Structures are given as C-alpha cells and as structure tokens.
Amino acid sequence: MTLNPAPNSFRTGPDERGRFGIFGGRFVAETLMPLILDLEKAYADAKADRSFKADMESYGTHYIGRPSPLYYAERLTEHLRAQAPAGQGAKIFFKREELNHTGSHKVNNVLGQILLARRMGKPRIIAETGAGQHGVATATLCARFGLKCVVYMGAVDVERQAPNVFRMKMLGAEVIPVQSGTRTLKDAMNEALRDWVTNVSDTFYCIGTVAGPHPYPAMVRDFQSVIGIETKQQMLEMEGRLPDSLIACIGGGSNAMGLFHPFLDDRDVEIYGVEAAGHGVQSGLHAASLTGGRPGVLHGNRTYLLMNEDGQIADAHSISAGLDYPGIGPEHAWLHEMGRVTYLSATDAETLEAFKLCSMLEGIIPALEPAHALSKVMELAPTKPAEHLMVLNLSGRGDKDIPQVAQIFGQTL
Ligand SMILES: *Cc1c(COP(=O)(O)O)cnc(C)c1O
Numbered sequence: 001m002t003l004n005p006a007p008n009s010f011r012t013g014p015d016e017r018g019r020f021g022i023f024g025g026r027f028v029a030e031t032l033m034p035l036i037l038d039l040e041k042a043y044a045d046a047k048a049d050r051s052f053k054a055d056m057e058s059y060g061t062h063y064i065g066r067p068s069p070l071y072y073a074e075r076l077t078e079h080l081r082a083q084a085p086a087g088q089g090a091k092i093f094f095k096r097e098e099l100n101h102t103g104s105h106k107v108n109n110v111l112g113q114i115l116l117a118r119r120m121g122k123p124r125i126i127a128e129t130g131a132g133q134h135g136v137a138t139a140t141l142c143a144r145f146g147l148k149c150v151v152y153m154g155a156v157d158v159e160r161q162a163p164n165v166f167r168m169k170m171l172g173a174e175v176i177p178v179q180s181g182t183r184t185l186k187d188a189m190n191e192a193l194r195d196w197v198t199n200v201s202d203t204f205y206c207i208g209t210v211a212g213p214h215p216y217p218a219m220v221r222d223f224q225s226v227i228g229i230e231t232k233q234q235m236l237e238m239e240g241r242l243p244d245s246l247i248a249c250i251g252g253g254s255n256a257m258g259l260f261h262p263f264l265d266d267r268d269v270e271i272y273g274v275e276a277a278g279h280g281v282q283s284g285l286h287a288a289s290l291t292g293g294r295p296g297v298l299h300g301n302r303t304y305l306l307m308n309e310d311g312q313i314a315d316a317h318s319i320s321a322g323l324d325y326p327g328i329g330p331e332h333a334w335l336h337e338m339g340r341v342t343y344l345s346a347t348d349a350e351t352l353e354a355f356k357l358c359s360m361l362e363g364i365i366p367a368l369e370p371a372h373a374l375s376k377v378m379e380l381a382p383t384k385p386a387e388h389l390m391v392l393n394l395s396g397r398g399d400k401d402i403p404q405v406a407q408i409f410g411q412t413l
Contacts, residue, residue: 013331024301043219056223060108063111068096075361095231098370102136103400106133109224112222124202128153132153149172153176154187154188157185186298211303223258243269244388245384249372252329274345275290276351287323287324293305319408368401
C-alpha cells in the first residue's frame with residue numbers, strides 16, 4: 001500500500017493554508033493572526049516587485065559577498081578515495097557559505113526579512129537566537145539600515161556564547177536574556193512571539209530558520225534558495241551537468257532547504273539531511289527530531305518534535321549550539337514522509353573527527369554544524385563511484401567554535 005504517492009512536483013508547497021501535507025500551518029493566538037496575514041500579503045507583494053529582487057541582488061553582491069564559490073575539495077576527495085575500493089570515491093565540492101559576511105548562511109535570510117521590514121515601515125526588529133549566529137546577522141543588518149534591534153536569547157545561551165553577545169551589543173542591539181523554561185532557544189522563540197503580540201504596530205519578527213507559522217517556513221526557504229540556485233549554475237559551468245548528491249546539516253533546516261529546494265524535482269539527485277545525534281539517538285541526549293521524535297505542534301506549526309511521553313517538549317542536546325533545536329522545519333517533515341530526502345544523523349564524536357579532517361586537509365575550519373554533514377560525507381563518498389559529484393553545504397566557519405573545541409581537546413587558550 002502506498003500511503004504517500006509521489007506528487008508531480010515537490011516544489012509547489014505550501015498550500016494556501018501554509019501546509020506541506022499534514023505539516024506546517026499556522027497555529028497561533030488570535031491576536032497574532034492579523035500580523036501574520038499582513039506579513040503574508042507584504043511578502044507576496046515584494047516577491048512580485050522587481051525592485052525588491054534588485055535590492056536583494058545588489059546588497060547580496062556588495063554587502064554579503066555573493067555568489068559564494070563552489071569549491072572542489074581535492075585533498076578530501078583523494079583522502080577518501082584512498083580508503084575506497086578501486087574506482088570508487090565521489091568527487092566532493094563545498095558550497096562555501098562560510099565566506100558570507102558574518103560567517104554563515106544566516107545572513108541570506110536576514111537580508112530578505114530586513115528589506116521586507118523596511119517596505120512595511122517597521123522600525124523595530126526582534127529576533128530569537130540560540131548560538132547567536134542569527135542574532136549577530138540580524139544586529140548587523142539592523143545597524144546597516146538604522147533599525148532598532150532586540151534579540152531574545154536563553155539565559156543559558158547568553159552564558160555559553162559570550163563573544164556573540166558582545167558582538168550583538170557592539171552592533172547596537174539589545175540582548176534580552178530569557179529566564180523561562182530551559183532558558184535556551186525554544187524559550188527565546190516563545191518570548192519573541194510574546195513581544196510581537198504586544199508590539200503589533202511597529203515591530204517585525206525576523207525568524208532565523210524555516211520554522212514558525214506560515215509564511216515563515218516558505219519565506220525563509222525562498223531567501224535561502226539562492227544557495228541552491230547558484231550551486232546548480234556553478235556545477236553546470238564546472239562539470240557540465242547537475243550534481244549526483246547534495247548534503248547539508250539540519251538544525252531548523254534553513255541552510256538545507258536553501259540548497260535542496262531548487263533540486264527537488266531533479267529526481268536523479270540524491271539528497272541527504274543530517275541531524276545532530278549528540279551522544280547517540282539511543283542515549284536520549286540528541287537533537288534529531290526526525291530520527292528520534294514524533295509529530296506535534298510548536299512555535300505555530302505542526303512538525304516532528306522531541307517530546308516526552310506527556311507531549312512536553314524535551315531538551316535537545318548537541319555539541320553544536322546551532323543545531324540545538326527540538327523541532328525541524330515542516331517542509332523537511334513532509335519531504336521525510338514523502339521519501340524525497342534521506343535524513344541521517346551524526347554524533348558529537350563523529351562531528352569532531354570531521355572538524356579536524358577538514359581543517360587539516362583543506363585549510364578550512366568549518367563550523368561544528370556543517371561538520372555534522374561532513375562526517376556523513378566521509379561515510380557516503382567512499383561508497384559512490386569516482387564520477388559521482390557530491391555537494392556539501394559548508395554553512396558556516398568555525399571561528400566561533402574555537403574556544404569550545406579547544407576545551408574539548410584539553411587545550412587552554
Ligand atoms: C544556525 C546554523 C545552522 C543551523 O540552522 P539551519 O536553519 O538548520 O540551517 C547551521 N549551520 C550554521 C553555520 C549555523 O549558524
């Protein structure tokens with residue numbers, strides 16, 4: 001029995017209610033509904049406006065530094081071929097989002113939302129942040145456009161991520177430590193949603209991943225799709241054909257959706273998402289919502305979540321603060337159920353190995369988040385033929401992780 005017949009296209013969602021199959025939607029307080037509808041309309045207008053697209057391209061080029069290179073990781077490729085049976089070992093490419101201004105893919109989405117906030121005449125921007133990367137990107141663009149910026153951050157994360165807290169303050173943002181719940185990312189997001197309801201007239205909520213109520217998951221995906229659009233074009237120029245596989249790490253899932261979406265209907269392209277398995281999915285200490293969670297509702301949408309037997313949201317664990325979210329974007333939940341994307345998970349230990357290998361072989365210190373995906377490249381590449389073209393989304397640089405990794409390796413700075 002086929003429960004989910006493959007649709008004609010995997011790229012048409014969401015429907016008018018914001019659903020991807022049974023996932024997504026907008027489960028919000030009545031008071032938020034007018035704001036959400038306003039935003040949906042403003043985004044639809046902007047999408048149809050050529051001047052909005054021109055602004056995205058212009059700031060994308062001159063401020064963010066796009067396009068990011070598609071880079072042939074030659075030494076990593078050779079290293080993995082040496083471990084593979086004869087004639088095997090994929091050719092590995094990095095999509096270098098770590099070279100963007102502020103050091104990750106987050107800025108692609110923030111640029112889009114801030115330009116939208118300007119169109120809507122909203123002078124005050126709020127955001128949630130976990131590791132602080134989205135907060136820094138938001139504070140950066142608010143500085144650039146002279147907008148007031150308030151960032152909600154769990155008190156535990158404020159402690160753990162002191163350099164990024166300082167960065168946001170340098171950029172003129174106000175950082176509010178959130179004391180509720182587990183005092184981490186999910187609580188920061190709750191607090192931001194509360195702020196939005198109470199400051200309806202002047203405030204724009206800039207969400208950092210493909211989560212939240214409709215239209216956020218689709219809008220953030222669209223802004224991040226520049227990653228996949230460029231990759232397609234660059235691979236055609238370099239190799240004269242499409243890649244054979246794509247792979248990206250998943251926290252909420254925005255860098256992955258950005259790379260994947262333009263390829264979803266190229267059915268010969270294999271697609272892999274990599275969740276954080278922490279100490280292992282069996283241990284209970286992980287952030288693998290698809291691999292180890294079940295469907296529920298959080299932050300305005302239905303998706304796979306980590307929860308306990310009573311349905312309370314469980315704590316996520318990952319070595320990487322950027323993957324430490326107990327949910328996943330609803331479009332990923334749908335792609336998982338449709339079987340279009342294969343979801344794997346990587347442990348903290350596997351991630352650290354990949355982190356070291358990439359630094360030593362390619363002279364690129366990756367963020368711990370994409371190091372999760374890299375560890376699965378190390379497993380998958382040797383099983384593929386030598387002509388197989390594999391693209392890893394290198395979503396961010398590792399500078400922010402240096403103090404933490406040094407501590408794990410027993411070094412003092
Ligand atoms: C925030 C972050 C992630 C996780 O977010 P997604 O929405 O899943 O992309 C991944 N990589 C880096 C470098 C990040 O900063």
